[in-house]
Amino acid sequence: MSKKIGDVILDVQNISLRFGGVKxxxxxxxxxxEREIRxxxxxxxxxxxxxxxxxxxxxxxxxxxxxFRGQTFSQMNSRQVAEMGIARTFQNLALFKGMSVVDNIxxxxxxxxxxxxxxxxxxxxxxxxxxxxxEEQHREFVEHIIDFLEIQAYRKTPVxxxxxxxQKRVDLGRALAMEPKVLLLDEPMAGMNLExxxxxxxxxxxxxxxxxxxxxxxxxxxxxxxxxxDRVVVLDYGRKIGDGTPEEVRSNDEVIRAxxxxxx
Amino acid sequence: xxxxxxxxxKISYRADQQIFPILQDRxxxxxxxxxxxxxIPMLADEYLxxxxxxxxxxxxxxxxxxxxxxxxxxxxSMGSGAFMAVGAYMAYNAYVRIDAxxxxxxxLVGGASATLVGMFFGIPSLRxxxxxxxxxTLAAQFFCDWAFLRIxxxxxxxxxxxxxxxxxxxxxxxxxxxxxxxxxxxxxxxxFALIAKNLVRSAIGxxxxxxxDMDVAATVIGIRPMYAKLSAFAVSSFIVGVAGALWGFVxxxxxxxxxxxxxxxxxxxxxxxxxxxxxxxxxxxxxxxIVVLPIVLSQxxxxxxALVGLSISTAAVSHIEAMVFGALxxxxxxVEPHGLAKLWSTGKQKLRVWPFPH
Amino acid sequence: MAEAPGKRTHxxxxxxxxxxxxxxxxxxxxxxxxxxxxxxMLYSLxxxxxxxxxxxxGVFNFAQGAMVLFAALAMARFAEWAPAWFGFESKxxxxxxxFALAAALMxxxxxxxxxxxxxxxxxxxxxxLLMATLGITYFIDGLGQTIFGxxxxxxxxxxxxxxxxxxESVFEGGVLVNLEDVYAACLAAxxxxxxxxFFQKTVTGRALRAVADDHQAAQSIGIPLNGIWVVVxxxxxxxxxxxxxxxxxxxxxxxxxxxxxxxxxxxxILGGLTSVPGAIIGGLIIGxxxxxxxxxxxxxxxxxxxxxxxxxxxxxxxxxxxxxLFGEKIIDRV
Numbered sequence: 001m002s003k004k005i006g007d008v009i010l011d012v013q014n015i016s017l018r019f020g021g022v023k024x025x026x027x028x029x030x031x032x033x034e035r036e037i038r039x040x041x042x043x044x045x046x047x048x049x050x051x052x053x054x055x056x057x058x059x060x061x062x063x064x065x066x067x068f069r070g071q072t073f074s075q076m077n078s079r080q081v082a083e084m085g086i087a088r089t090f091q092n093l094a095l096f097k098g099m100s101v102v103d104n105i106x107x108x109x110x111x112x113x114x115x116x117x118x119x120x121x122x123x124x125x126x127x128x129x130x131x132x133x134x135e136e137q138h139r140e141f142v143e144h145i146i147d148f149l150e151i152q153a154y155r156k157t158p159v160x161x162x163x164x165x166x167q168k169r170v171d172l173g174r175a176l177a178m179e180p181k182v183l184l185l186d187e188p189m190a191g192m193n194l195e196x197x198x199x200x201x202x203x204x205x206x207x208x209x210x211x212x213x214x215x216x217x218x219x220x221x222x223x224x225x226x227x228x229x230d231r232v233v234v235l236d237y238g239r240k241i242g243d244g245t246p247e248e249v250r251s252n253d254e255v256i257r258a259x260x261x262x263x264x
Numbered sequence: 265x266x267x268x269x270x271x272x273x274k275i276s277y278r279a280d281q282q283i284f285p286i287l288q289d290r291x292x293x294x295x296x297x298x299x300x301x302x303x304i305p306m307l308a309d310e311y312l313x314x315x316x317x318x319x320x321x322x323x324x325x326x327x328x329x330x331x332x333x334x335x336x337x338x339x340x341s342m343g344s345g346a347f348m349a350v351g352a353y354m355a356y357n358a359y360v361r362i363d364a365x366x367x368x369x370x371x372l373v374g375g376a377s378a379t380l381v382g383m384f385f386g387i388p389s390l391r392x393x394x395x396x397x398x399x400x401t402l403a404a405q406f407f408c409d410w411a412f413l414r415i416x417x418x419x420x421x422x423x424x425x426x427x428x429x430x431x432x433x434x435x436x437x438x439x440x441x442x443x444x445x446x447x448x449x450x451x452x453x454x455x456f457a458l459i460a461k462n463l464v465r466s467a468i469g470x471x472x473x474x475x476x477d478m479d480v481a482a483t484v485i486g487i488r489p490m491y492a493k494l495s496a497f498a499v500s501s502f503i504v505g506v507a508g509a510l511w512g513f514v515x516x517x518x519x520x521x522x523x524x525x526x527x528x529x530x531x532x533x534x535x536x537x538x539x540x541x542x543x544x545x546x547x548x549x550x551x552x553x554i555v556v557l558p559i560v561l562s563q564x565x566x567x568x569x570a571l572v573g574l575s576i577s578t579a580a581v582s583h584i585e586a587m588v589f590g591a592l593x594x595x596x597x598x599v600e601p602h603g604l605a606k607l608w609s610t611g612k613q614k615l616r617v618w619p620f621p622h
Numbered sequence: 623m624a625e626a627p628g629k630r631t632h633x634x635x636x637x638x639x640x641x642x643x644x645x646x647x648x649x650x651x652x653x654x655x656x657x658x659x660x661x662x663m664l665y666s667l668x669x670x671x672x673x674x675x676x677x678x679x680g681v682f683n684f685a686q687g688a689m690v691l692f693a694a695l696a697m698a699r700f701a702e703w704a705p706a707w708f709g710f711e712s713k714x715x716x717x718x719x720x721f722a723l724a725a726a727l728m729x730x731x732x733x734x735x736x737x738x739x740x741x742x743x744x745x746x747x748x749x750x751l752l753m754a755t756l757g758i759t760y761f762i763d764g765l766g767q768t769i770f771g772x773x774x775x776x777x778x779x780x781x782x783x784x785x786x787x788x789x790e791s792v793f794e795g796g797v798l799v800n801l802e803d804v805y806a807a808c809l810a811a812x813x814x815x816x817x818x819x820f821f822q823k824t825v826t827g828r829a830l831r832a833v834a835d836d837h838q839a840a841q842s843i844g845i846p847l848n849g850i851w852v853v854v855x856x857x858x859x860x861x862x863x864x865x866x867x868x869x870x871x872x873x874x875x876x877x878x879x880x881x882x883x884x885x886x887x888x889x890x891i892l893g894g895l896t897s898v899p900g901a902i903i904g905g906l907i908i909g910x911x912x913x914x915x916x917x918x919x920x921x922x923x924x925x926x927x928x929x930x931x932x933x934x935x936x937x938x939x940x941x942x943x944x945x946x947l948f949g950e951k952i953i954d955r956v
Contacts, residue, residue, distance in 0.1 A: 082486025
């Protein structure tokens, strides 16, 4: 492993998030370096997904700020986040169920499509207006992703008919289609069997290696986390209780207490 | 066996991205177009044009518009009748008030006005979803009903509240006989169906469906819900508005606000749901079903009554028709909740693998 | 009462203006307000039918208006036919029998709807269910008029028709109140109170609330969904019957009664689709809003605005509170 880890690309500073009286996140700070695999772990309800939602602009934190590539934001706007190159997969499948695999992944290219509504309306096989040509270019890119994820056989299948493991791949494919700088993965291996987990780990490592994509990963499988992460953040009840390399985290007393319970 | 795509290899993405990628489908569509433009004009009589074909074409167009909003973008609208009314009345005003306004220009003005009104009444969709939105769209219906009835300007201060247009001509071609009206509507429907199909299979269509299927995920990949929803309202209302203008100008000739009442809105929704949500083809099926069913019923009910020796009064016939219509709708929804388009694609799938079961 | 009360009828603006009445007085405002509250109570009643069914089965029941008409038709016609069928003269008895028969008919209808329609449409999309209830609407409208006829019928359950004047010591001429409306509002309030008791205190009521909260969880602890749905539709049928009697004795039983349902729709989006108190408060707000707008805004922008005004009111409200007055706020989880 001679991967070159760069400077801080994403810096989360003192984020607090409340829903009414419920504190989901309290004063969370951590940073993510370029090209690293950064895991967020913690028991259920620790606030891991809420953290990603804040980065994504789905939730607006009450306090704190997020610095991405030198720009500081107190609140993120989903559209802006996507434009800046942060992509995301979801814990509970959030695919577009009525659409085929190709169309789902194509939505990841939508930000890059230049032709407007009128050009799309007059789309035609003769290439007049340019919409058709553009569709073909993006389709080509999408086909590379389909090859990479080994889902060629299902490209025209409506995603609702696919197995859970394959749907997770499509979800990843849709995020990859955005050619992200940072990829946020929310429990990509939940509910998978060992083989599927191995496949998914391979995809994540390949993406990280080949495209140099920074990965932020939420995962419950400690084996996977300890194997593939460069650094790990541990959350519990919305607070950060540990941060460091897998070895450091593994030997952190507070982390052990959170996972195994206290013995006073 | 006939309907097999074996050997039809696609060697370019362009070939794979055609509207009808299967050879047999392309032939079938060409055959249908030939029949519609050349065959039917030779075969159909005046009654068929007036009572079935022209209403069918115009309502298909409207159903395509509603389908874009309801079927593709997932925003239930019960105010589509109002957008038809806006199209009809604004086209009328453009035609009557502006000298030398060409017919097609007036129809497009109707569509453009419906677009504006549709986008305005689409604003609540940015805040509310589902059934709340459905009820909110009724505001458009009742407001337009009221406006066209009470505000004299829209009807050119007609004392009876009814407006009429005559002398329809397009570049010297007079659209007066049922056949000419039929061909005029058919051309509109073909052009708009093509445009609609192009939109729903392109980037904007994917945005609409993404918002429909999972709006949070759509937002995260950079789709702006506001743009997606309002563009769906805009495109939908434009098509519905043009259909409304055609309904007034070509089908009715003279009309009152009640031609575009809430019943019309429900009728359009029925077409979309029975035809198949999220299917351009389904819009045609739905329109055919809703246009033909009442005609069949109005023939069948008295005939059946006579068979058992009952003479049924006209009022009773209309009530029994309503009953049967309602029961059929419910039955249909139970049997095939995804609409005729789903039946169609299941049938096609069966045909593809025939004579094997899978 | 003051001079010649017989000549002063409900909402008789001509009488008012002929006597030099000025629209801006406090008494007039109070009259309008009261009239709005009374009308609002009746909207609440119809809205309640919507909310009950939506809560328990997730079905947005467009047929509620048709049920009101159907129930009112049954009531009116049975009251007409009962004396001949059973050979008596008493009007009270006729009304009583008619009420029992109409209620029984509504139960049968509820059972049929559950059995023939809802049971087969479990887990379908909201739009499909909505369309199914629209189909039911056509069916019930047709059925009711086929059986009972389609003329205008009267329901006479002895509601007083005379207006009354109250607070005469405070305002000159007093505040005109329609006694019929007062009775109707009391009846509606009584029904609402009974329903709340039913929901809070009985075992069936508790099961209903459990189903409303979570279908699958309720089913898993052994609450029969189908049975609950029948009960809910029966209750909605009774609510429709009461609404039908009140509206019918006010306006006459005719097809236009079905539009009452359309006018109750803004009430439920204002109050929240799942909230019983919302339906009641929403009804009052819409009732008052309609009357005030008709009286104070109508002269400036033309008559007949009340129906869309109610929708506009509800819409503006929704923009600030998308889940309605008492609806639960939904946090999107991903």
